[in-house]
Amino acid sequence: MAERQRIILAQRPEGMPDESHLKLETAPMPEPRDGQVLLRTIYLSLDPYMRSRMSAAKSYAQSVELGKVMEGGTVCEVMESKHPDWKAGEFVLGHIGWQSHAAVDPKGLRRLDPKDAPISTAVGILGMPGFTAFAGMVEHGRPKAGETIVVSAASGAVGQMVGQLSKHWGLRVVGVAGAKEKCDFVVKELGFDACVSHHSDSLKDDLAAACPDGVDIYWENVGGKVQEAVLPLFNEFARMPVCGVISQYNATGAPQGVDNLPGFMRVILTKRLSVRGFIQFDHADRFKEFMTDIAPLVKNGKIKYREDIVQGLDKAVSAFQGLLTGKNFGKQLVQVGEDPTR
Amino acid sequence: MAERQRIILAQRPEGMPDESHLKLETAPMPEPRDGQVLLRTIYLSLDPYMRSRMSAAKSYAQSVELGKVMEGGTVCEVMESKHPDWKAGEFVLGHIGWQSHAAVDPKGLRRLDPKDAPISTAVGILGMPGFTAFAGMVEHGRPKAGETIVVSAASGAVGQMVGQLSKHWGLRVVGVAGAKEKCDFVVKELGFDACVSHHSDSLKDDLAAACPDGVDIYWENVGGKVQEAVLPLFNEFARMPVCGVISQYNATGAPQGVDNLPGFMRVILTKRLSVRGFIQFDHADRFKEFMTDIAPLVKNGKIKYREDIVQGLDKAVSAFQGLLTGKNFGKQLVQVGEDPTR
Numbered sequence: 001m002a003e004r005q006r007i008i009l010a011q012r013p014e015g016m017p018d019e020s021h022l023k024l025e026t027a028p029m030p031e032p033r034d035g036q037v038l039l040r041t042i043y044l045s046l047d048p049y050m051r052s053r054m055s056a057a058k059s060y061a062q063s064v065e066l067g068k069v070m071e072g073g074t075v076c077e078v079m080e081s082k083h084p085d086w087k088a089g090e091f092v093l094g095h096i097g098w099q100s101h102a103a104v105d106p107k108g109l110r111r112l113d114p115k116d117a118p119i120s121t122a123v124g125i126l127g128m129p130g131f132t133a134f135a136g137m138v139e140h141g142r143p144k145a146g147e148t149i150v151v152s153a154a155s156g157a158v159g160q161m162v163g164q165l166s167k168h169w170g171l172r173v174v175g176v177a178g179a180k181e182k183c184d185f186v187v188k189e190l191g192f193d194a195c196v197s198h199h200s201d202s203l204k205d206d207l208a209a210a211c212p213d214g215v216d217i218y219w220e221n222v223g224g225k226v227q228e229a230v231l232p233l234f235n236e237f238a239r240m241p242v243c244g245v246i247s248q249y250n251a252t253g254a255p256q257g258v259d260n261l262p263g264f265m266r267v268i269l270t271k272r273l274s275v276r277g278f279i280q281f282d283h284a285d286r287f288k289e290f291m292t293d294i295a296p297l298v299k300n301g302k303i304k305y306r307e308d309i310v311q312g313l314d315k316a317v318s319a320f321q322g323l324l325t326g327k328n329f330g331k332q333l334v335q336v337g338e339d340p341t342r
Numbered sequence: 343m344a345e346r347q348r349i350i351l352a353q354r355p356e357g358m359p360d361e362s363h364l365k366l367e368t369a370p371m372p373e374p375r376d377g378q379v380l381l382r383t384i385y386l387s388l389d390p391y392m393r394s395r396m397s398a399a400k401s402y403a404q405s406v407e408l409g410k411v412m413e414g415g416t417v418c419e420v421m422e423s424k425h426p427d428w429k430a431g432e433f434v435l436g437h438i439g440w441q442s443h444a445a446v447d448p449k450g451l452r453r454l455d456p457k458d459a460p461i462s463t464a465v466g467i468l469g470m471p472g473f474t475a476f477a478g479m480v481e482h483g484r485p486k487a488g489e490t491i492v493v494s495a496a497s498g499a500v501g502q503m504v505g506q507l508s509k510h511w512g513l514r515v516v517g518v519a520g521a522k523e524k525c526d527f528v529v530k531e532l533g534f535d536a537c538v539s540h541h542s543d544s545l546k547d548d549l550a551a552a553c554p555d556g557v558d559i560y561w562e563n564v565g566g567k568v569q570e571a572v573l574p575l576f577n578e579f580a581r582m583p584v585c586g587v588i589s590q591y592n593a594t595g596a597p598q599g600v601d602n603l604p605g606f607m608r609v610i611l612t613k614r615l616s617v618r619g620f621i622q623f624d625h626a627d628r629f630k631e632f633m634t635d636i637a638p639l640v641k642n643g644k645i646k647y648r649e650d651i652v653q654g655l656d657k658a659v660s661a662f663q664g665l666l667t668g669k670n671f672g673k674q675l676v677q678v679g680e681d682p683t684r
Contacts, residue, residue, distance in 0.1 A: 059612045060578070122347075143612045223607050238400070242611050248604045261539040261603040262590045265565050268619040269584050270394075275617040 002029035005313045005336075006099035009064045013054055015250045018325065019027050021054065022070060022098070022317045030103035030156045031084045037096055039076035041336040044313070045123035046072070046320050046328075047157070051249040060279055070098040072228040073123045074113065077340070091341070095111070095123040098316055098337050117299055124157055124331040125298050126291075128280060132243060133161035134290045135283035137169075140241035140276040145170030147216035150207065150233075152226045153308065154195055155182040157331035158243060162219045163192050164303045167293070173218075174210045176226050182317035185329070190304055198222075203228045214238075223247045231263065234271045242277040249324060304329030344371035344593050345680075346350075347655045348441035349405045355396055357592045358666065360638045363396065364412060364440070364659045365533040372445035374424045380445050381418035381436055385524035386655070386668045387465035388662050388670075389499070390415070391592040402621050412440040415465045417454065417550035419682070433683070435464040440658055442678050456683040458666050459641055466499055466673040467640050467647035468633075470622060474585060476563070476632045477625035480584035482618040487512030492549065492575075494568045496537055497648065498523040498583060499673035506645045507636070513559075515550045518545075527671070532646055540564075546571045556580075565589045573605065576613045584619040591666060648672030 001028045009025040032038045044169050052059040053071055064071055074097070078090045093110040096102040112119045117126055126128065137143055141162075152173025153159045163186060166173045174188040175195035183195035193311045196206040207229045214235040220227060223245030267273060297303040308330040310319045316334045323332045345368045352365040374380040394401040395413055406413055416439070420432045425448050433454040438444040454461045459468055468470065479485055483504075491508045495501040496517025505528060508515045512679060517528040517537035525537035538548040549571045556577040565587030609615060637646040650672040652661045658676045665674045 045525060060614070084592060220607075223604065233646060242607065245604065245607045245611060248607065259601055259603050261601050261606055262565065262587065264603055264606070265562075265569075265584065265587045265590065268617060270619070272402070272619045272621060273617075275610060275615075277612070277614045279611075279614060 003027065004029050004099060004101040006069050007313065009054060009066055009068060009070050011066065012056055013250075014061075016321060017317070018321070019317050021045075024317075025316055029101060032103040034082050034331050035105065035108075036103045037078050037109075037301060038080040038101065038103050038182060039074075039092065039096055040062050040079050040101050041074045041076050041099065042091075042094060042339050043075040043120050043123060043309075044072055044098060044316065044334040044336050045074065045127070046128065046245050046316065046323050046334060047330040048165070048246045048249065048323060050320065051324060052152055063140070065127050070336075071095065072097045073128060074336075075122055077337075078174075081106075085202060087201055091119050093127065096232055098313065100313060103287050109188075110149070117295070119339070119341055120309075120333060121298065123333070123336055125161060126292040126295055128174070128194055129157035129331060130161045130294070130298075131287060131290050132280040133158050133165060135280050135286050136241040136243055136278055137162060137165055138272070138286065139283055140278055141166075141172055141217045141239055142217065143169045143217060146172075148174065148175045148213055149217040149219060150176060150211065150215050150230055151192075151219045151221075152176045152198075153221035153244075153246065153326070154186045154192065155330060156193055156221065156328070157220070159221060160186065160190055160305055160330070161303070166217075167191050167193075168297065168303070172213070174207070174215075175224075176207070176229075179329070182329060183304065189306070198226050198229075204232070208233060217241070219243065221246060222230050227264075228260070231267050234267055234273060236271050238273050240273060240275045242275060246326075305323055309333045309335050345369065346371050346441060346443040347357070348411050348439075349655065351396060351410060351412050352410055353399055353408065354405075357398070357593075358661070358663060359393070359396055359659070361659050364662070366656055366659075371443060374422055374445040376410065376424050376518070377447065378424055378445050379420050379428050379448050379451075380422040380443065381416075381434065381438055382421050382443050383416045383418050383438060383441065383613055383655075384433075384681050385462050385465060385651075386658065386676040386678050387416065387469070388438060388658065388665050388676060389471065389584050390591065390673040392587045392662065399672060411438075413437065414439050415470060416678075417464055419679075423448075433461050435469070440655065442655060457644065459637070461681070461683055462649060462651075462675060463640065463647070465675070466649060467503060468637055471499035471673060472503045472631060472636070472640075472647075473632050474622040475500050475507060476636055477511055477622050477628050478583040478620055479504060479507055479559075480628065481625055482616070483508075483559045483561065483581055485511045485513055485559060488514075490514040490516065490553050490555055491559040491561060492516045492518060492553065492557050492572055493542075493561045493563075494518045495563035495586075495668070496528045496534065497647070497671060498563065501563060502528065502532055502647055502672070503560070503645070506532055508559075509533050509535075509571040510639065510645070514553075514555070516549070516557075518564075518571075521671070523542075524671060531648070540568050540571075540651055550575060561585065563588060569606075570602070573609050576609055576615060578613050580613055580615050582615060582617045585618060586644050586678060588666060649675055651675045651677050653677050663674055
């Protein structure tokens with residue numbers, strides 16, 4: 001009898017999650033009921049937000065229940081359809097989580113046309129991360145040509161889109177990344193004006209040198225010492241969209257890294273900073289605009305992207321650990337099954 | 343020969359300023375030149391922003407130079423005029439600083455009519471502090487009827503206006519103050535719905551109990567432990583106008599009070615908080631609206647105010663120390679000369 005693979009949340013992690021928290025198991029292949037479709041996963045998207053879904057602490061969305069399949073966006077192929085509108089062989093964007101197969105109600109699935117764009121982009125540059133960059137910039141970054149933006153986690157799924165959109169809109173774009181090859185990538189491949197490494201002992205000076213006219217927008221993906229390095233550089237009326245604080249997600253007990261709240265408040269006050277947390281689904285009404293205005297730039301190659309694909313669901317946990325520590329290089333995907341379109 | 347009194351910035355304070363930093367001295371009475379007027383100070387306004395003007399550290403305005411008269415807003419009477427548009431006996435809003443007399447170019451003076459409102463209000467409820475409340479709320483608090491606002495430094499010059507405006511606009515208003523008499527005042531006299539004391543060991547619980555529907559706006563005047571108590575109560579899409587962080591102004595070395603930047607960032611992210619520093623002069627274009635819409639509410643007694651007036655310029659330094667430590671009860675003024683309108 002056929003089996004599926006899945007990863008369940010076996011216990012809630014304190015600090016870095018590992019295989020004791022995220023447990024790979026096999027289960028019987030599901031049978032679609034009438035009105036359902038059977039999906040097989042081609043790509044599973046790994047995203048930092050998943051860390052908060054593993055915790056019991058309240059966030060903007062419910063935690064995953066213990067014993068349930070870990071949630072996540074997926075690119076799938078329809079294997080079998082018991083719904084009149086769908087047929088086997090179609091590709092879809094779904095949200096079936098960290099598993100190889102699922103039988104689902106097709107409501108909420110989005111059809112993907114491989115002629116339109118590589119299907120993997122539906123969970124990357126043209127999916128949630130790309131849209132996060134667009135919505136956060138338009139709503140909260142409020143860029144103006146000639147301004148300077150600093151993009152943390154510059155080569156990541158969101159950061160690469162933030163930086164390229166900002167170049168498209170006429171800004172000076174300064175990335176912050178870890179490894180030298182990531183810095184080289186965002187400058188040479190994506191066209192950022194500069195990139196500094198947060199591994200450098202001279203991070204503050206390096207960033208200041210890269211931002212001779214100060215910083216008008218800081219795209220906050222990471223928190224910690226990168227934020228600390230940006231603080232003295234803010235211009236008046238600067239904006240700080242807070243997309244994530246990945247450096248803190250595994251913090252246990254005492255906070256990690258920099259911890260100068262009074263210093264932050266002082267900059268907020270004297271520079272009249274706008275600090276705004278957000279999550280892309282609050283701005284879902286802009287998705288059409290994103291697909292109309294921005295997707296063509298991806299399709300014609302003006303906006304580039306890089307994916308980091310590991311092979312097999314059994315690599316998901318280590319890849320997720322790598323994502324939280326910056327080991328990924330580009331949008332992190334797990335290839336769970338064959339991609340017939342590549 | 344007649345003399346004037348003045349207080350100069352003799353040295354820059356680290357921590358709390360005292361008479362060694364703010365030095366009272368006498369100087370010859372100034373002579374107005376042609377086109378100038380000679381002013382005598384009736385009221386000197388003491389405001390928390392003055393602390394930052396004493397430091398060399400860059401803020402949104404220049405520091406006061408060493409040896410110069412400490413700056414500040416004043417209500418004055420024209421003693422002698424060598425300008426055709428002004429005559430002796432007129433009352434004016436000026437900015438001549440911590441001194442009893444000055445000869446100035448009248449450009450920038452605003453004429454005050456004692457029949458319109460008590461002249462002291464020109465540096466209080468109808469002046470910079472009152473307008474700070476209005477501009478910050480309209481621009482950054484963005485109140486909606488039925489929401490809950492927490493106002494720190496509730497009985498202070500700005501706080502009393504923030505709270506009463508919020509009541510006027512239909513919000514639930516919860517003050518935070520120190521002394522019990524201040525809490526009683528804002529509830530019984532100003533009509534706040536509740537007020538909790540930041541001296542209470544159960545501040546967090548008290549505040550939570552006073553905000554059963556959470557907090558939609560937190561008016562930040564103080565920082566520190568009040569901010570910490572509000573953080574867990576924020577509703578989604580809450581706003582936090584940052585008007586001041588008075589608990590930190592005298593901090594030397596290690597930051598005072600609470601210091602949990604990662605915790606703050608987490609709330610910003612998950613609650614999609616808007617944190618916005620501001621200064622009233624950025625919104626000067628709204629001053630006319632303030633005088634048209636809000637001043638009548640003060641004049642007809644719908645919006646009340648309380649002043650804390652000390653007598654004599656020699657009391658200015660101790661009054662300013664009291665302002666920074668919350669000893670004042672209401673808008674802090676120094677009466678430097680006789681008020682013929684009272």
